[in-house]
Amino acid sequence: MSEAGARRKARSGGGAARRAERTAVNIETARFIERNIPNMELLGEEALQIIEHNAETVLEEIGVNFVNNPAALDRWREAGADITGERVRIPRGLARKLCGTAPSSFTQHARNPEKSVEIGGKNLVLAPVYGPPFVREGSVRRYATMADFEKFVKLGHMAKWLHHSGGTVCEPTDVPVNKRHLDMVAAHMTLTDKPFMGSVTEPSRAQDSVDMCKILFGEGFVAENTVMTSLININSPLTFDDTMMGALEVYAANMQAAIISPFIVGGAMAPVSVMGTLTQVLAEVLAGVAYSQLVRPGAPVIFGAFVTSIDMNSGAPTFGTPEASQILYGAGQLARRMNLPFRSGGGLCGSKLPDAQAAYETANTLNAALLGGVNFMLHACGWLEGGLVSSFEKFVMDADQLGALHKMAQGVAMDENAQAMDALREVGPGGHFLGCAHTQANFKSAFWRTEVLDYKPFETWEEEGARDTQALAAIRVEKLLAAYQQPALDPAIAEALAAFVARRKAEMPDAFV
C-alpha cells in the first residue's frame, strides 16, 4: 500500500456505515474492448479510391506547411519531397510508402501490467475528456484547478469501463502554464495505475514526460516499450506547427506513441462536404504519419480524426451530427486501408449542461465510434460544451454508457446455451421465463446493468425526489470519490518523481501564458 493510501485508510477511521458504503463500490477495470462484431463500412470502394487519389493530389500539388522547422524540411527534402519555403510538396505515393513502417497495432504499457492496452486491430481503448479550461459541477461553471484535475483522475481510476487515464482531463489553471504538465503527469502516475498520455505543449515538456516515465517504469523498459500515447494535433488545413512537431519528434525518437490528428471544424478548417473533408484528413494524416516515420521508422502512431460540423449561422462547432458520423465512418475505413490504429469519437456534445442535448449528441458519437472501428477513443467521458468544460456528472454518466459499448461489442453468443431451446420447451406458449432453469443459470450476465440510470417504479422515484440523470450522477460522483483508494506505488519511485517535479519547477520561473 502506498503512503497516501495508508494515510487515507488511517484518516477514514470509525463509521461502520461509511465503510459499508465504501465497500459497496467495486474497484475493477474492464479489459479493453475486443470487438466481436463487424465494422460499419459506410463508403464504397469507389469513394475510398477517389479520396485516396485526391489526397495524393493535395500532397503533390498543394502540399503542406511545416512551420519554423528547418530540420523537418531537411528530412522531407532528403526523403524526396519538393520544398519551397516552408511548403512541402510530396510526390504521389511517397507519404503512403513512408507510412508503411508504422506498426498496425502496439501495446501501451501501464505500470499495472493488467491494465496495459493493445491499440489497433479490432480493439477499442477508452480514455477520458482532454483539454477543457473549465469544469462544471452542478450549476457551477468555473476555471479548472489542479484539485479538479486530481478528482477527475480519481474518478477515472474508479471507472470500470475506462481503460486509460488520459492526459489533460482539465487544464489546471492555478498552476503556471510551464509547470502544470509536471503535476498532471505526476497525478496520472501516482493516483492511478492505468495507462496515460504525455505533454505536447512544448518539446521540452514532452521530454519531461519521457524522463518521468523513465523514473516510473525504469529507463531500460522505456527504451524498449511504449508507455505513453500522446495527442499531436495538426493545425488544419495542411499546417504542421513547430510546437506539435517538436513534441512528436521527442515521442517518435523515444518510440512513444502519438495520435496524429487533424483538428477540424468542418466548413471552417476543411471543405463543407464529407468527401472534401475526408480528402483533407487523409492528406494531413499521410503527411504527419510519414513525418513520424522519417524521425524514427517504426514509431507507433495512430490515424486521428477529430472532426466536428459547424452551425453556419453562428459559426459554433456542433457535435453528434450526421455529418460528423459520416466522416468518422469514412475515416475509419481509410485508417484500416492504411493498416493503422484509428482514433476518433468520444462523448462529444455542444450542450452547456449534462442534459438531453448532451446525451443525444454523445450517444450519436459513441455509437458511431463503436461501429466505425475506432481503436482509441479520447473524450470518451466527461466532455461538455464543445470541449470547453469537463463535467463531473457527465464523466460518470458517460462512463456508465461505456459499459453498454463493451456489451454491444461482445457480439452475440450462439452456442447451445445461448440458443435456449430448453427454455423455450420448458416455458411454452403463455408461460413466463423469469423462473425457468435457463434464466436462473444466465441472468447475472445476460444484461448490461447501469450504475447511474433510473429503473425504479414511478412512485418510488417520485418519493425519492424525482431526480433527473444529472442529480443521480452527482450522487455517484460523491460515492466514487469517497470509495477511491490510491493504488500502491513503490515509495522510492514516488519520492524520485516528486523530486524530479520539484527540481524542474525550480529550474524555471513561473509563466502564465
Place this chain on the structure above:
Amino acid sequence: MSEAGARRKARSGGGAARRAERTAVNIETARFIERNIPNMELLGEEALQIIEHNAETVLEEIGVNFVNNPAALDRWREAGADITGERVRIPRGLARKLCGTAPSSFTQHARNPEKSVEIGGKNLVLAPVYGPPFVREGSVRRYATMADFEKFVKLGHMAKWLHHSGGTVCEPTDVPVNKRHLDMVAAHMTLTDKPFMGSVTEPSRAQDSVDMCKILFGEGFVAENTVMTSLININSPLTFDDTMMGALEVYAANMQAAIISPFIVGGAMAPVSVMGTLTQVLAEVLAGVAYSQLVRPGAPVIFGAFVTSIDMNSGAPTFGTPEASQILYGAGQLARRMNLPFRSGGGLCGSKLPDAQAAYETANTLNAALLGGVNFMLHACGWLEGGLVSSFEKFVMDADQLGALHKMAQGVAMDENAQAMDALREVGPGGHFLGCAHTQANFKSAFWRTEVLDYKPFETWEEEGARDTQALAAIRVEKLLAAYQQPALDPAIAEALAAFVARRKAEMPDAFV
C-alpha cells in the same frame, strides 16, 4: 381551407408580431427516408441459419396457441398444421411457405398523395409514440385526454421529419373505452393529412376504422389500396389472442396493412439470451404472418420486433440497452431474409423525464433502427417512461433528431462538387474555408440543422436563462401549436365522418373497461 382552419384564421386576428412568429414555422413534411447507406449486418450466416432452424423446431415441436378462435384453428388445420386443443403445431417449412405471398413492400396511401409512404425495401417511415395512458408536460404527469391526443396529432402534423401520424399517440382516458377509437381515428383523418393507423382493440373497432376510411378515401379506393397500417401485438410467448387476431382478420380481409409484432420484455416473455429471443421472435412472426396470408393471401404485413431488456433486480423493462440493439439488428436480418418489411426501434427510453437518460437510451435505439434496416419505426418521437407516458417536450426533441437520421441515411455524395478539390486548392495550408466559393455555394445544405438544441455562445445562453433541452423543447411545443394550420378537407367528407362517429357512439352504451 377547412372550416376549422378558417375559424382559426378568423380568431387569430390582429398582432402583426404574432403573425410574423407564426409564419416563421415552416409547415413541410419530408419524404420518407430512402436509405443510401448499407445496413449493419451484425450476425453471420451461421447464426442466422441456426435461428431459422430453431424457430421451425419451435413451431413444429412446441407450437403456438390461437386462443378462443375456432375459425383460426380451422384455417390452420386446413393448411396442414397439427391441432391439439388450441395448440397449433406447424410442420417445418409450412409457415415460411405461407409467408411467401406477403408483399415485400407496399404503399400506404395518405389522403394527401404527396404524403403517401412506401413501406419496405431500403425505406424508413417514421411514426410517433403509441399507447401511453399518461402525458407529461413540464413537471406535470397526468392521465391523457382527448385534448392531449389532438395536440399530439397537431404536433405530428407540424413535424417535418415525421412521415406518419401514428395511432394511439396517447390513450384519451376521458372518452369511453368502447368509443375512443372513433375520436382517435377521426382526429388523424381531420387534423392532419399524413397516413395513420387503425384501431386494434376489438375486431368491431377495426371494422369501424375500415368504414371510416371508406368515407375518407372512397369505398372503391379502399377496396384496392392500403390506407392504414395497424399494430397487431403477439401475446408472447407464442400466444395469439382472439382480440388481436380478430382485428388482424378484419384488416387482412380488407387488404389493410398490419404489423405482426411480438411484444417482449426479454427474460420475462422470452429467454434471457439474444439468440433465444430471436428464435422466439422469428417463430412468432412466422406464425402470425402465415396466419394473415391464410386469411387473405397477399395481405400487406410487416415483420415486427418490439423487444426490450429487463432489469433483473426490479423486473423493470429497460431501453436503449446493448441487448435490445443486438436483437434489433438480428431481427432486421431475419426480416430481410423473409423479404418482409421490418418494424422495430423508436425513441424508446425508461426515464421518467426528458433528461439525459431519456436521450442516451433514445439515441441508442434510433441509431440502431437506422442502421438495422427498420422500414417502419413506431414510437419515433414522444415516448417516455417505458411507454407509460407521452411527453410533449420529448415529442419535439425526438422529432428534431429524426432530421439527423434523414441526413445520415442520404449517404455521402461523391461527385465533383462533393470532392471539393477546388476549395482545397483555393484555400491551401493555413487558410480558412468559410469564405471560399465552394462553401458559399454549398453551405445551405451541407449540414443538418436542429430546431431545438442550443448552439449559442455560453454568455448568450446564460443571459437567456441557462435553459436545458426540456425548457427549449417546451418553447418549441408552444410555437408549433400556435403555428398549426389544419389541412383542408372536403366539408362533405368531414360531415360524413362526424355523422358516422355520432351514429356509432349512439349505438353503444359507454364502457369504461
